[in-house]
């Protein structure tokens with residue numbers, strides 16, 4: 001059994017509940033333990049994951065968040081920089097699945113957050129498991 005940490009940017013409670021549930025189901029069905037850590041927004045996700053990874057307590061991570069376009073350029077910053085930060089950590093060998101939705105509106109978000117529909121939280125957990133499995137394969 002491995003230890004996974006779901007790090008969620010809790011900007012939209014309703015969508016986060018669905019995304020976290022989808023990710024948790026995948027990880028627990030695979031026989032792993034799951035903890036959840038909450039940060040304010042997606043821009044805090046890479047830093048929080050980096051801090052948690054330094055503890056050595058976790059074998060993999062799932063980043064969960066929802067970024068919905070508003071009126072300003074801030075959408076591009078939040079969406080792009082959170083993804084860039086997570087990609088940088090992944091390139092450092094940390095097993096992270098990216099479950100940050102970047103959408104135009106609530107309707108698009110719901111379809112992707114709902115485990116009974118596109119289940120992007122579960123998909124992100126599957127990606128984290130895939131990277132974890134690669135780590136095991138290459139370490140052995």
Ligand SMILES: Nc1c(NC[C@H](O)[C@H](O)[C@H](O)CO)[nH]c(=O)[nH]c1=O
Nearest residue numbers: 009011040041042043065066067068
């Ligand atoms: N607009 C959204 C944000 N914005 C907040 C930032 O992520 C960050 O917390 C703030 O700039 C302080 O550093 N975050 C989301 O997760 N989703 C959004 O739609």
Ligand SMILES: CC(=O)[C@@H](O)COP(=O)(O)O
Nearest residue numbers: 068069070071072074075
């Ligand atoms: C993704 C965002 O930053 C967005 O929610 C902020 O909205 P706005 O650009 O209207 O300030």
